[in-house]
Amino acid sequence: MIVTRFAPSPTGFLHIGGLRTALFNYLWARRNGGEFKLRIEDTDLSRNSAEATKAILEAFEWVGMDYDGDPVYQSDRFDLYKSYIIKLLDEGKAYKCYMSKEELDKLREEQMARKERPRYDGRYRDFTGTPPEGVEPVIRIKAPRHGEIVFEDGIKGTIVIKADEVDDFIIARSDGTPTYNFVVAIDDALMGITDVIRGDDHLYNTPKQIVVYEALGFKLPRFYHVPMILGEGGKKLSKRDGAADVMDYKRMGYLPEALLNFLVRLGWSHGDQEIFSKEEMIELFDPSDINASASQYNLDKLLWLNSHYIKNSPNERLATLLEDFGIYLLSHDKREILLDIFKERCKTLAEMAEQIKEVLETPEAYDEKAMKRAMKGDAAEILSDFAQMLKDAKELHLPVEYHKLMEDFVAQKEIGFGKIGMPLRLALIGRLGGPDLGDVMSIIGKEETIARIEKLLGFIADR
RNA sequence: GGCCCCUUCAUCUAGCGGUCCAGGAUGCAAGGUUUUCAUCCUUGUCACAGGGGUUCGAGUCCCCUAGGGGUCACCA
Numbered sequence: 245m246i247v248t249r250f251a252p253s254p255t256g257f258l259h260i261g262g263l264r265t266a267l268f269n270y271l272w273a274r275r276n277g278g279e280f281k282l283r284i285e286d287t288d289l290s291r292n293s294a295e296a297t298k299a300i301l302e303a304f305e306w307v308g309m310d311y312d313g314d315p316v317y318q319s320d321r322f323d324l325y326k327s328y329i330i331k332l333l334d335e336g337k338a339y340k341c342y343m344s345k346e347e348l349d350k351l352r353e354e355q356m357a358r359k360e361r362p363r364y365d366g367r368y369r370d371f372t373g374t375p376p377e378g379v380e381p382v383i384r385i386k387a388p389r390h391g392e393i394v395f396e397d398g399i400k401g402t403i404v405i406k407a408d409e410v411d412d413f414i415i416a417r418s419d420g421t422p423t424y425n426f427v428v429a430i431d432d433a434l435m436g437i438t439d440v441i442r443g444d445d446h447l448y449n450t451p452k453q454i455v456v457y458e459a460l461g462f463k464l465p466r467f468y469h470v471p472m473i474l475g476e477g478g479k480k481l482s483k484r485d486g487a488a489d490v491m492d493y494k495r496m497g498y499l500p501e502a503l504l505n506f507l508v509r510l511g512w513s514h515g516d517q518e519i520f521s522k523e524e525m526i527e528l529f530d531p532s533d534i535n536a537s538a539s540q541y542n543l544d545k546l547l548w549l550n551s552h553y554i555k556n557s558p559n560e561r562l563a564t565l566l567e568d569f570g571i572y573l574l575s576h577d578k579r580e581i582l583l584d585i586f587k588e589r590c591k592t593l594a595e596m597a598e599q600i601k602e603v604l605e606t607p608e609a610y611d612e613k614a615m616k617r618a619m620k621g622d623a624a625e626i627l628s629d630f631a632q633m634l635k636d637a638k639e640l641h642l643p644v645e646y647h648k649l650m651e652d653f654v655a656q657k658e659i660g661f662g663k664i665g666m667p668l669r670l671a672l673i674g675r676l677g678g679p680d681l682g683d684v685m686s687i688i689g690k691e692e693t694i695a696r697i698e699k700l701l702g703f704i705a706d707r
Numbered sequence: 708g709g710c711c712c713c714u715u716c717a718u719c720u721a722g723c724g725g726u727c728c729a730g731g732a733u734g735c736a737a738g739g740u741u742u743u744c745a746u747c748c749u750u751g752u753c754a755c756a757g758g759g760g761u762u763c764g765a766g767u768c769c770c771c772u773a774g775g776g777g778u779c780a781c782c783a
Contacts, residue, residue, distance in 0.1 A: 253783045288782060345781065352780095361709050361779065382781055400712065409710060409779085417781040424783045447711070448778045471713075471776085478775070506719095509732090513720055516731040535720080537713050538776065545719060545733045551746085589745045599745095650742080661742035669743065677744030 246278030247438045253285040254296035257489040258303040261473045264507040268441045270309050271529035282315040303490040307500040325422040337459045340381035341368040364411045383416035393451040398468040398532050405451045429456035444469035468531040471538040485541050497593030502550040510539045551591040559583040569597035578687045585679050607674030614676045618666035627667045631697040647682035671700040
């Protein structure tokens with residue numbers, strides 16, 4: 245049985261890189277019919293917030309990643325950690341260190357001045373004398389002093405770290421609270437985690453955690469350290485590169501399946517395949533196929549995937565999602581034609597909402613450049629004649645009927661299509677570009693079409 | 708700075724010693740479709756970081772250099 249986990253610390257929103265590691269863990273567990281667990285790493289009482297935890301869970305819900313069981317909160321388990329600290333103390337595998345923070349800082353400074361690697365000098369490791377007055381000790385674990393710590397990483401291969409690179413690190417602060425590397429090892433072991441897939445910024449934590457595993461006699465899991473996601477400039481991912489917060493993607497009009505598809509292909513691939521449904525991801529994902537090198541965030545590709553998923557979404561779903569963007573089409577009589585048109589042309593829901601609004605609402609202003617291009621010569625006159633022709637026409641309903649009318653109009657006037665197309669476009673949506681005019685007129689109807697033409701004509705006359 | 712990791716088109720990647728004068732996708736460019744824009748279709752553009760080895764043969768293995776990243780807390 246494969247058991248994986250995602251273990252964020254609740255200090256802010258869920259980061260896009262975090263979502264990718266969570267996804268990898270999720271897929272690997274699901275592929276093997278195993279379990280995917282969530283653990284909230286909130287041992288640093290001063291830095292966590294309940295809102296952050298909420299935000300993380302909300303993001304999980306949005307992308308549709310389900311986890312098994314309730315989230316485990318480390319802050320609920322301090323007694324458990326304490327019992328392990330006592331055990332290690334009793335067995336002589338950990339010890340009290342009475343060095344104050346100030347002394348430690350001083351030692352570090354001196355070492356750096358000598359161009360040495362700053363490290364704890366082990367002065368209390370075998371201390372038997374009387375402890376100094378008034379100092380609350382921290383607890384340190386005895387790390388091996390000689391030899392190497394070796395482990396297999398499923399992505400990077402064999403990792404060898406010399407024992408003297410690993411300090412007797414602190415497992416409990418002077419206030420008694422346990423520290424990260426200690427509790428991670430305990431929780432992973434106790435929660436039965438078999439495969440740890442995490443960011444490679446944790447690579448150096450692994451030997452420390454191995455020290456804990458060994459001191460406590462726990463069995464080691466498999467480790468996979470996945471390279472980070474870099475920003476578009478090849479530097480660390482920042483706000484400039486789109487967004488870091490997963491929920492921002494919802495706000496910007498991305499579909500969760502597009503985001504997941506984008507993320508799964510960052511560092512992982514399956515031959516030439518680009519599009520993966522969640523089922524396919526689950527069927528094909530294997531952490532040992534993850535690349536060893538870092539990859540860059542690429543907005544264009546995300547956009548392309550998003551447009552793909554929008555095109556392939558049923559209209560009803562799009563109508564529902566569009567409500568967050570102020571467009572209410574669920575019971576609109578032109579819903580199907582509107583969505584059929586715009587799902588083909590838009591890359592995000594936000595863009596879709598904006599363009600649908602252009603059709604549904606009478607333009608408030610006209611694009612200046614478009615005005616110059618479209619309204620030169622006798623354009624106003626032509627537009628006016630076209631309005632007249634609309635008025636004289638009998639009932640019009642379908643896009644093709646409107647289209648026929650335009651054809652008759654240009655034939656009768658002996659002008660090119662552009663002569664009426666451009667001004668009409670300007671009148672209807674306030675700019676050049678946009679969908680088929682027959683479609684637009686059919687959606688808004690004859691009366692509104694005439695009204696919009698007259699509005700533009702009036703606007704020109706006033707200038 | 709020490710230690711560790713990484714290095715194929717602009718970007719995501721395929722490639723697991725010969726089938727690679729390096730394939731796909733995005734982007735970009737041109738053409739086609741369209742009354743316009745977008746979509747869509749077609750074509751094109753662009754890479755094995757550099758230098759040494761090993762081998763009959765190297766993008767693929769080894770070493771060095773360079774560049775990038777990570778890490779060195781009573782943070783997680």
